[in-house]
Amino acid sequence: MSRQDDKPVAGGRLFVVATPIGNLDDLSPRARATLAQADLIAAEDTRHSAALLRHHGIATRTVALHEHNEREAGADLVRRMQAGANIALISDAGTPLVSDPGYRLVRAARAAGVAVSPIPGACAAIAALSAAGLPSDRFVFEGFLPAKSAARRATLQTLRGETRTLIFYESSHRIVETLHDLVAEFGGEREAVVARELTKQFETVLDGTLAQLSERVGDDANQQRGEFVVLVKGTDGDDAAAVLAEGMRVYQILSAELPPSRAAKLAAEITGAPRKALYATHGREDA
Numbered sequence: 001m002s003r004q005d006d007k008p009v010a011g012g013r014l015f016v017v018a019t020p021i022g023n024l025d026d027l028s029p030r031a032r033a034t035l036a037q038a039d040l041i042a043a044e045d046t047r048h049s050a051a052l053l054r055h056h057g058i059a060t061r062t063v064a065l066h067e068h069n070e071r072e073a074g075a076d077l078v079r080r081m082q083a084g085a086n087i088a089l090i091s092d093a094g095t096p097l098v099s100d101p102g103y104r105l106v107r108a109a110r111a112a113g114v115a116v117s118p119i120p121g122a123c124a125a126i127a128a129l130s131a132a133g134l135p136s137d138r139f140v141f142e143g144f145l146p147a148k149s150a151a152r153r154a155t156l157q158t159l160r161g162e163t164r165t166l167i168f169y170e171s172s173h174r175i176v177e178t179l180h181d182l183v184a185e186f187g188g189e190r191e192a193v194v195a196r197e198l199t200k201q202f203e204t205v206l207d208g209t210l211a212q213l214s215e216r217v218g219d220d221a222n223q224q225r226g227e228f229v230v231l232v233k234g235t236d237g238d239d240a241a242a243v244l245a246e247g248m249r250v251y252q253i254l255s256a257e258l259p260p261s262r263a264a265k266l267a268a269e270i271t272g273a274p275r276k277a278l279y280a281t282h283g284r285e286d287a
């Protein structure tokens, strides 16, 4: 029988099921059927998911699986799947494992020989990218930036030379500070998009330069409410000199502690500068 069927089959399988990021009708028919027919739903927050399950008439029993109990609760779930249970994993919103719990469970299930199937659906990062109008052929997902400004600025510094579109998650508590730090680290002229409350009543997708967006959101309390995806255009391909300069800066710091080849490899990974160009400076410095 084909594995493409909607029905979970006997033998114990983990279904990683994406749920809506706001609009409850964004649950696919296959996700609904999988949740309805699973033996058990492992949910990040059972009370939060109850509304979704009720809305779709799903009566399957739920158990909590969150970042604090993932190790022990996950081991128990793996035993149940080995014994034949079909279990669906969901998080509060969107795709499990994407800035959400589930990684340990999926890893443990696969290590125990339990088959794992994705039931794809909403993901805020991809939804935002699809509507942003920024280059979408290559992008990097950075999840949440650090909560404290110094650590956030340090992380952003390592991303200055990135040429791919950058995607961040942010909450209402920090959106103003994060936009401020983005301006400080990437410059106000960089193109960006702030996608807020996607699929919900107050959905807003703002575009502009980082300076414009920082001002617009900073000046309007309504634009600071809800959930956010921030997308920033990568540094321009023809801005190669700036990327190389940043690569050199990082390479010099790292090469004080590491062998030159390792320092060049890491500096290239961090900044996007060509590794060979960084390494080539080694001999010149020594000379």
Ligand code: SAM
Pocket (backbone or CB within 6 Å): 021, 022, 091, 093, 094, 095, 096, 097, 098, 099, 100, 122, 123, 124, 125, 168, 169, 170, 171, 195, 196, 197, 198, 199, 200, 227, 228, 229
């Ligand atoms: N697993 C989810 C996914 O697939 O997108 C993400 C979970 S993460 C804990 C929650 C963050 O995702 C929010 O703080 C926000 O940055 C982003 N997010 C979730 N829903 C959103 C929405 N409707 N509009 C904009 N951003 C959203």
